Amino acid sequence: MPENVSSDTGRIPLSSRQDWCWEWTRSYDPASYSMDLTWALRLRGSLDVGALRDAVAEVTSRHDALRLALVTGTAHPLDDPRPVQRVTGGYVPLDVVGVGASHSSEEAIDRITSLPLDLTGPLVRLTLIRLAPDEHVFVLAFHHMVFDGASRRILMRELTEAYNRRMGAMSTPAPTADFSYVDFARRDNAPDVLASKRLRVADRARVLREHGSAEPLGGTGVALSALTGDYRLIPMTFTTGQVTSIRRSARAARISVYSLLLAALVRSVGEVYGRDRLVGTTIAHGRTEAGSTSAIGLFCAPVEMAFDLGVRDPADFLHHVHGAVRHAANLADLPSGEKASSVLVREGDDAFFRTCLSHLDFRLTGITGLVLDRPDGPIPFHGLDARLWEYPRTFPELIYASAQAARGNAGTLFLDLRMSDGELTGFLCYEAGYHDESSVRAVADLFRRLTVQLPLLTGRLQGA
Template identity: 25%
Template sequence: MKAPLSPAQERLWLLQRLDPDDAAYTMYLVRRLRGALDTAALTRAFGQVVARHESLRTSFAEQDGVPWAMAEPHGASAPPVEWLPAAGEREAAELVAERVNAPFDLSEGVPLRIAVVRLAADDHVLCLTLHHIIADGTSLNLLLDELGECYGAAVEGRAPVLAKLGVRPSDYARWQRHRAERAAPYWLERLARPPVTELPFARARPSGTGAFHTVRVDAGLAGRVERLAGRHRATPFMVLTAAYQALLSRHSGQRDLLVGAVFAGRDRVELEPVVGYLAQTVVLRADLGGDPSFAELLTRTRADALAAMGRPGPPFERLDLPVDTLLPTMLVLHDRVSPPASFGGLEVSDFAAGYRQAKVGLLLEGAWDDDGGLVLTFCHDTGLLDRAEVELLAARFVRLLESAVDRPHEAVSDLRIWTDQDESAIRALASPRPAAREDARGVPELIEASAHGRPEAPAVLCGERTVTYGELWAWAGELAAALRGHGVREGDVVGVCLPRSIEAIVALLAVWRAGAAYLPLDPDDPPERHAPALETAGAARAVSRIGLPGDIQVIDPATPHPKAPQPKAPTWSRRRGRRPRHPVPRRRLTRSPPRAPRVVPRPSWSSTAPSPRACAGCARSTA
């Protein structure tokens, strides 16, 4: 049977076409089965579940550039079960990790794989993997329950007792296509001019590789979360989302930010037993304007979530914005799930899947445990955040959550967020510091001293290019003069939008020499990321080789202003500790003026000249 895809399925299909090797949307069901396993009964159970659910018999074909869902007949057989021997748990874990991290090719049949790893005659690991386009999180729970029922029925020689299916995934997809058109105006207005949400500690570029850090909220705090939600006619999900929005705002200072969320999409009884991709990914826009109390923020988050829950997800393809702008981070709270009532006498337990994918930069998943507590898992992209940073974020989130539920009428900015480690660091920063040496010099002065003392020494290495201290100082002087010729004055902020290169180092040094502060911009970022940064910093000029948004005046680092006066080389006094005299009075270039951000590092080099710096990607250094 040929049927159209839902808008959400179309997006997943397109993402797989754009990056066939991406396994971020591979879903998995991994469980350990202890006891005497009847392999024939388990194979029969797989066949019954696959025959029952249309999505598990659906492949995808492209016709004239349009993807279609092609469901096989009801009597189609299940994919063959892969029976794998393992010498021990380590080998079993490797076999499972290999499968859950493997991508699917949606053009090659049903995206479903079934494997059973044999550790011993009475010890096996079930590994079921499938693409997100045919299932969601609720579907995995349904599959486990139905597999247990079908296996138990096969062992006991009876017919399985399963809920009646009244809706097919293809019917749901058609319905969603109609609803999406009606919901589009809401999302286009709600997400107009979206902010670029800043993740705490984020750096570099996403790698797609994920790592996980888990913390547990004890039953006492989890209970207080539920009671606070009840008093405000909200849900625990809304409380956690408001706390997460507050966490991000406290780190970035942003009052307008975006957090993605996932709703089950099963708001009708007939949808509850359906295996398929019914979940809806939405974007919640936090409003922390006016420094609200946490109770007020919860009220705002509740209204936003209720408005989003009643609609299909945003039409991302019509918003003309990068996905990482709209979904930089997400929060998902899973429903309470009970273990299967029966699995034919087998003991069912968890088994580490070894999943290593990251869908977004930072994903917070919550799941209730059997003791009434809440297990929070922070999945982070290792290219953006490292483990220590995520551990710190997790500890701060729990501290902020405690403060919010205990003092909900306190302003968000006053909620306690710092951990004991943070408070120790703050006390250390506040303690008296030894006075700086009178002869202490900043980076520009150290480089200047090297330019006069050993001008032929290599300063910067990049590939086959070498720039000496004399050349670096002269080049930076010419560019500094060009900046002043373009109107840069002491205390200004100048953007620097260059890839890692010799020119970038020259530009930073030139901005310092011009008496300004630099604002680093990543040339790989889209213009909508540059614009708010330049506006907030008050930068009217930038050193770059690409155009920048707005009325920013762009100066090419390789082409100094032809009419700009060239700076004279300052002379050093032989008397130790005396600063060089310049043709015109000026402040030390390493000291930021009162209205400019302090961006100059304080190196702790013991030598009188800095070591040569090597650009990223260079394999050699003279240091």
């Protein structure tokens, strides 16, 4: 067994990071949505399947998060409001399948990539599809309960190194397991830690209530109870020149691009909806323990940030928002379910949607702080042309498991922006049965204006 990995295969409580994901998973009708992260690698060339299988075994035996399975007390896992988990097996197997005569390669790939994970079994599924002797598709599927975005980078680095070592292309020894997710989850649930968290949850709930967390943005459907949402998008585009100006402004203000854009969004929502305080959600990386930066598992967590719009000076407001973003990393360990129950009233054992405590949610992809993220390029498998393969995935219409989950999502405005070819493009998303379209468009228009004007507002900081 890998070094420092617990040999106890008994019951393990969910970590606080897994808590929010389980709430989110239970927010949906299981036939509607699967909380899995799936991607595919197209491998062209002479693949050594045995070496890949051994590499998979090496990496998955080192990271116990990849071998976790849920243990519930019900026949239907999603009926369990708080399951536990256990470690299964010594490694995750690699399934190798061919394309049958009755299916095309596209049909075979679609069948594998569209297959949701079964919550009663392993939360990881690795499949190699053989299309031809020199062409394969490697499909990797993980439930979000055991995997996050940072895990993907760690997994691909270790998997390629393990394969290349077996192909004689690397001489470095395999890394040791210096961090156990199982032990992390147990430490996270130690009695003294839980007692401290209860006090911190109570304090955070007070702050969120003071900032109107239980008072949703005014809309046309405050009592929305439909279990399906009518979500609509308002396109957003910032040109290369505008992006350059935004980055220059962020550098001048000594804040991240994310914080700068979030400040413009918060101000826009506050002005249009007449709010002097708001709550927004960000994703905190959550890797705060020593050794966790090289560990696979779910560490990230949605964290609520409290904003005071009474801070009118533009420069002061930018730093107010940036401070809230930075502080979010210190709150990733607070269990979302308990926090939401402290602010709202849980209806029976219904789950809380991940943004139920927030008025707005902002995602920014492809640009971090002051530098651009590197796009995904070739994956360095020795002797292979290995690349991420963009494949279409189709999902049925989203259906929520309860009215509480539906309301928890409908009241939030979602801004999603992505860097592409030097431009920022994306959309402002809203639920049309809840929000008045004219109000949301007013937010979008004001956000565009404020974002373009920010260079003027922060220009006086250039010499600071």
